[in-house]
Amino acid sequence: MTITKFEEIEAWTEARSLAKTVYEATRTDAFRADPDLRRQMRRAAVSAMANIAEGFDGGSNREFARFLRLARRSASELQSHLYLCMDQDYISGESFDSLYSHARKVKELIGGFLRYLASAPDPRNRGSSRSKRET
Template sequence: MSFKSFEEIESWKKARVFNKLIYSITSQENFSKDFDLIRQIRRASVSITSNIAEGFERSTDKEFVYFLFVAKASAGEVRSQLYLANDLQYINNEDFHQLKSKVIEISKLIGGLIKYLKK
């Protein structure tokens, strides 16, 4: 593997920025009373970066791939929760599409890294 630290991994970088967006959007008034969804979507979002980092720090590519799959699954969880937030009108359609696009991009990057490591 050509990375010296997880901070160099593009999917981790993009997920880090995405985390900040999720925290920002869930701090808005529309979300203010749905503490369960706020906690769940934040946890799932943070799980993406956390699992990329934890997997990288493991001793084998096999373990790294496992944690990347967990990170990718968390991206799917966030995407599903974005639909609920949009359905409940906690976020508008523009924010929904922007966030969904970003999390799909992160998921694709993680998928590409998984394929690379499995070779």
């Protein structure tokens, strides 16, 4: 299968869903009282999906992999923020588990794509379009 746009990447789709969920979770009164944490959480979630998209339009598998690693780190950052949210009683244990698992799924999908890229021929070296990836 050839991926022709970043919206077709499962990790991006899941990261988008995570960002939406984080925005919903941070609309509560507790987060209004802590706008810095709310901003940090939202930025980390958005960064995960944005780095996948930005990397897809890069010139090589190596460059794409660099952006995927940044996206994975952003998901890890979000997971770390979730501990503080739970410690401050901004979210319930159930919300923590759900959000943490969602971020873990994003990281797993990114990891799988990184493994694929490590073994795939680089489209830039084969004369293929820079915006297509074989999967």
